[in-house]
Amino acid sequence: MPKIRAATVAEHRAMQRRAILDAAREILAEGGGAETPSLAAVAQRTGLARPSVYSYFKSRDDLLDALIIDTFPKWSAYVTEQMDKATHPGERALAYVDANLHLVARGEHAIVSALAATGRGELLEETSKTLHDQLRTPLVETLAERGTRDPEAMAELIQAIVYAVTRMVEDGTPEADARRLARELLEPYFRS
Structure with a gap:
């Protein structure tokens, strides 16, 4: 035993x-x-x-499904936790960017990409949509609180920056450099 x-x-x-x-x-x-x-x-x-x-x-697929269900909420919780530490809407939006890039640098995006390559399409797609919705909501709310004219569209633009810088991190750009570049682009907007 x-x-x-x-x-x-x-x-x-x-x-x-x-x-x-x-x-x-x-x-x-x-x-x-x-x-x-x-x-x-x-x-x-x-x-x-x-x-x-x-x-x-019961099977490898069962394990992969559990891994998908386990991975995505942690990502969302971490980003939300980092955003909650900031007091000003601009700082919260920048915390969103920093937190996502930190997770990418830590290898979390590589795990999600590897899960996508396993063919667990339906559950992965559903869980990924839920994650993006969970991440998008506090960002949109933060941008609305800041007074952004179209918070939904601005959230899409910020997310596009996160995706672009994610590729840079995955191609070897150090996390600190990637975060600096993203901030250099976004901070003037949040100061205006």
Whole structure:
């Protein structure tokens, strides 16, 4: 019988599930194609027997679906948390940009891109739309509070800048340089 590493069986199972998800994220972040992460590779990474992984996830697709559901809310929560730290609407909008670029630099966008390559289209598309809506809402509200004439359109423009700078980060631009470039472009607008 496996040794329980928590106060309760439920806590132990939650810890094991978290370890499996984290191992799958690491494998995706390292690359390796759309076939990864296999349940065997995840089992090896976590130190669990392969049948043990199957007691948490019925298949690789089940694991990938859980990973999609696990990844996106964390992104949204982080960005919202960073925006909430700022007091002025312009600072909140810049915090939105900085937070997204930080997550990209940390490898989160690479994980999302790898998940997209796994063919989990329908769930990924639905979850991605939810994430973008969750991110867009506080940005639009912030821009409206600032007095932006068309906050929806301005949010689209800011998001386009985030996408462009995301590509730069993924091509090797250091996070600090990327954030500086985005701020150099946006700060004059928020000061006006």
